Amino acid sequence: MTTAARAATLHARVTQASSPIELENRHGAHNYHPLPVVLVRGEGVYLFDDQGRRYLDMMSAYSAVSFGHSHPDLVRALTEQASRLAVTSRAFHTDRLGPFLELLCRMTGMARALPMNSGAEAVETGIKAARKWAYKVKRVPEGRAQIIVAKGNFAGRTTTIVGFSSEAQYRDGFGPFAPGFVSVPFGDAAALEAAITPDTAAFFVEPIQGEAGIIVPPAGYLAAVREICTRHKVLMVCDEVQTGLGRTGRMLACDHDGIKPDGLMLGKALGGGLLPVSAFLARDDVMAQFTPGDHGSTFGGNPLAAAVGMAALQLLEREQLARRAHDHGEYLMAQLCQLNHPAIADIRGKGLLIGVEIDPAFASARAVCEALMAEGVLSKDTHHTVVRLAPPLVIDRAQIDFAVNALRRVLQALSAKQPAMHREAAVA
Incomplete structure (x- = not known):
């Protein structure tokens, strides 16, 4: 047997003897900490593991699977198009892009859209658009344009984006970072206005902060932001990669305040849970700043x-x-x-984007998610304190009841492990 053949045989034996989790841990970067489950199939609101066990998906891939897993209409669109034409690059026109952009603009009320792939790419596109608009339209001196962001934001993982994050871990070891960003507290319209200068190009904001723990701003905040931005000739740009396309009970989360942004980022659900699709949308004069050669993507659109x-x-x-x-x-x-359990410090959200904050005196949110998995419900914690409940939008009430009852059993089990004073509070 040749050396190559022996190596191939050895590799085959090792692979057969190793679980998918072991192989991932051995050969992959450890930039995630998944729950210990191996998923092999999805259908509707359910996921199935390699042992055949069924789980209710209460996370929907951070809103990417809003339509449920393997929706037949979306799978049909994918397979039919894949059999005809999949990728050409934007070097040529296709029969699919124009109708898609027209529908996207009509449903969101925006003038134009620039398609990309990931949510982070949509945000990077918005950064470029806002800066060039500031220089060409607002006449900010070259190199001085500033973008105001909200503390607690999550907009992606590129080096520019993590540079304006307030989360220390997202920044640690990845600098130096691009200048030109100023942070203000989320939900504080007065702080935004105080931070605006003649060099301010835009304010980037999530209508509801997802990765920060499903943080909902005070009522009227976005309306106040809209008025401030208009008065100071500053672009209001809403990052709705997670919150857009029906997730919060309206087409866009900013619709709850009855306002229209100057720029908008969409992603996740836009790909139907099948592939990455994102877009930056904006009013005409903002999108007009892009000319051929300014920006692009091999796969975008x-x-x-x-x-x-x-x-x-x-x-x-x-x-x-x-x-x-x-x-x-x-x-x-x-x-x-109605659970009314002392382990729950807060419940917040809109539509089917809800965060359940867990009192760390009882348990970490990670421990709650692991216990929910044993009950047949899958979700993931945010910052070790919040359990995210964001199922596919096709979920029904019986399935919601199943998830809530599972959470009730998990919390009751947690109470049984607590000191007597906590158990008495849970009973009360």
Whole structure:
């Protein structure tokens, strides 16, 4: 046997003897800390592991799977388009991109859209657009444009984006960072206005902060931001990569305040849970700053992405999933509030984007998620303190009841492990 053959045989034996988790730990970067489950299939609101066990998906891949797993309409759009034409690059026109962009603009009320792939790419596109608009339209002196951001934001993982994050871990070891960003407290319109200078190009804000722990700003905050930005000739740019496309009970989360941003980032659900699709959308004079050669993406706006994105938007509209998220979100919130357990420090959110904050005196949110997994419910903690409950928008009330009852059992089990004073509080 040759050396190469022996090596191949040895590799085959090692692979067969190793679990998927062991192989991932051995050969992959350790930049995630997944729950110890190996998923092999998804259908609707359910996921299935390699042992055949079924789980209710209460996370939906951070809103990317808003339509449920393997939705037949979306899979059909994907396979039909893949069999015709998948990728050409934007060096040529295709029959799919124009109709997709038209529908996207109509449903969001924006003038133009620039397609990309990941949410971070959409944010980077918005940064470039805001800066060039500031120099060419607002006449900010070259090299001095500033973008104001909210503390607690999460906009992606590129070096520019983590540079304006207030989360120490996201920044640690990745500098030096690009200048030109100023942070203000989230939910504080007065702090925003105080930070604005003649060099301010834009204010980038999540209508609800997702990765920060499902943080909902005070009522009227976005409306106040809109007025301030208009008065100071500053672009209001909403990052709705997680919150957009029906997740919070409206088409866009900023619709709750009845305002229209100057720029908008979408992603995650735009790909129907099948592939990465994102877009930066803006008013005409902002998007006009891009000319041929200024910006691009090999895969952005490819026919496959456009076909799936269009099918996802049509499904969202046809099935009135934003209304469904509103109604079922109110039901989920009411059921959670009825738990009335001392381990729950807070419950907050809108639509089907809800965070349950766990008192660390009882347990970490990670421990709660691990216990939920044993009950047949999958979610993930945020910053070790918040359990995210953001299921596919197609979930029904019986499935919501299943998730809430599972959480009830988990909290009761936690109480049984606590000192007597905590147990008495739980009973009361």
